Amino acid sequence: MLRIYWLRFRSNPLAILGAALILILFLIAVLTPWLALADPFHQNILDRLKGPSPYYWFGTDELGRNVFSRIMWATRVSLAIGFVAAFVSIGLGTIIGLISGYRGGKTDSILMRLVDIFLCFPTLFLILMILGILDKPNIIVVMAVIGFTSWPGLARMVRGEVLSMRERDFMLAAKGLGLSTPRLLFVHLLPNVVSPVIVAATLTVGQAILIESGLSFLGLGVQPPHPSWGNILTSGKDFIYTAWWLSVFPGVAILITVLAFNLLGEGLRDVLDPRMQ
Numbered sequence: 358m359l360r361i362y363w364l365r366f367r368s369n370p371l372a373i374l375g376a377a378l379i380l381i382l383f384l385i386a387v388l389t390p391w392l393a394l395a396d397p398f399h400q401n402i403l404d405r406l407k408g409p410s411p412y413y414w415f416g417t418d419e420l421g422r423n424v425f426s427r428i429m430w431a432t433r434v435s436l437a438i439g440f441v442a443a444f445v446s447i448g449l450g451t452i453i454g455l456i457s458g459y460r461g462g463k464t465d466s467i468l469m470r471l472v473d474i475f476l477c478f479p480t481l482f483l484i485l486m487i488l489g490i491l492d493k494p495n496i497i498v499v500m501a502v503i504g505f506t507s508w509p510g511l512a513r514m515v516r517g518e519v520l521s522m523r524e525r526d527f528m529l530a531a532k533g534l535g536l537s538t539p540r541l542l543f544v545h546l547l548p549n550v551v552s553p554v555i556v557a558a559t560l561t562v563g564q565a566i567l568i569e570s571g572l573s574f575l576g577l578g579v580q581p582p583h584p585s586w587g588n589i590l591t592s593g594k595d596f597i598y599t600a601w602w603l604s605v606f607p608g609v610a611i612l613i614t615v616l617a618f619n620l621l622g623e624g625l626r627d628v629l630d631p632r633m634q
Contacts, residue, residue, distance in 0.1 A: 365628040372624020378617035386433045393429035397422065397584050406600045416602040418592050424602060427584035428610055434585045435566050435614065438500050442565035445504025447511060447558045454515025455542050455550075459523055469516070475509040481568065488577045499578050503565050511557050518550040556626045563618030570611050586611050 366372055385392065401421035409416045415425035457468040475483070483506050491498060522528060523546070531545050572578030573587025574594075581588055586607040593603025 366624060369624045369627055371620045372627070375617045375620030375622075375624060378613060379621060382432060382436060382614060382617065385429060386436050389429045389433055393423075393426040395423035395426040397427040397430045398582050399423070406596065408600075409602055415606045416600065418589070418600075418603055419596065424589065424606060427589055428586065428607055431584040431586050431589060431607070432610070434496065434579055434583065435569060435611075438496065438503070438569045438579075439562040439566040439618075441500040442503035442507065442569075443558050443561040445501065446507040446561050446565070447554060449505065450508035450511030450557075451515050451547070451550075451554055453508065454512040455519055455546060457512065458516040458519025459538075459542060459546065465516070468512070472509040472512055475506070480506055481571065484568065484572065485575070485577065488572065496579055496583070499569060499572060503568050507561060507565065507568075511554070511561075514553060514557065515550050518553065519546055522546060522549055553626075556622050559618055559622035559625055563615040563622070566618075567611065567615050 399422060401417070403421065404413070404417050405419055405421040407413050407417040407421075413423060413425065415423075415428060418424055418427070453468055453472075457465045478486075484502055487502050487506070488498070528541070528545060531541055536545075569578050569585065570587035570590070573585045574591050576588075576591065578587050579585035589607040590604055593600060593607070597604055
């Protein structure tokens with residue numbers, strides 16, 4: 358079975374491209390201390406707003422900090438936020454979807470009304486509202502808020518999958534054997550919905566990185582002096598005509614990262630869903 362999945366995946370060049378880009382991003386994040394030799398916090402006013410050069414590959418910002426080094430370190434921050442937020446979102450959405458679809462009745466009604474309430478608010482607006490209440494949000498808070506506001510769509514999808522499976526023969530046989538509810542949920546139902554969950558997880562990472570970049574751009578995400586792609590963009594908006602590199606390079610980093618995860622997600626959907634063949 359794994360060989361079949363690999364053959365399907367290998368035949369999708371866009372998915373291969375996405376996986377290769379993600380691998381490169383991981384290597385950058387791991388090797389940043391050795392690749393980014395300049396201190397991302399070091400300020401040198403004499404070299405402020407220097408353009409790209411052999412010494413400053415991506416130029417410097419308004420405080421004379423090395424933009425290349427800051428973007429490299431920001432890769433670590435953005436990937437960490439993306440994966441932690443996706444883990445929280447996928448875990449919460451999967452569990453709520455499993456319970457809602459399996460239990461049905463009042464439990465299903467209550468949980469789905471909760472999902473409807475969350476879906477009534479645009480995700481970014483809800484995040485802005487929560488972060489606006491908090492005083493000086495840090496990286497952990499940003500991860501948690503993005504994760505806890507991104508689960509409703511997945512919960513509804515998992516619920517739909519469970520509703521189509523709970524009356525199938527294998528589930529009826531498992532119930533007839535008197536298996537416990539947790540065993541029914543996590544041993545018999547979860548493996549049958551794991552394919553769309555994996556795809557959703559991949560797409561959620563890209564979405565979380567994009568949301569974090571937007572929040573940092575608005576000043577509600579990762580707080581300076583810690584570098585993130587969003588707050589590097591923020592520092593560049595006042596110099597868009599005189600220091601284009603402050604906007605272009607972090608923007609390209611965000612574009613490549615989100616595109617890579619979306620390509621991988623689309624590829625995994627084609628591989629794991631036989632109906633797409």
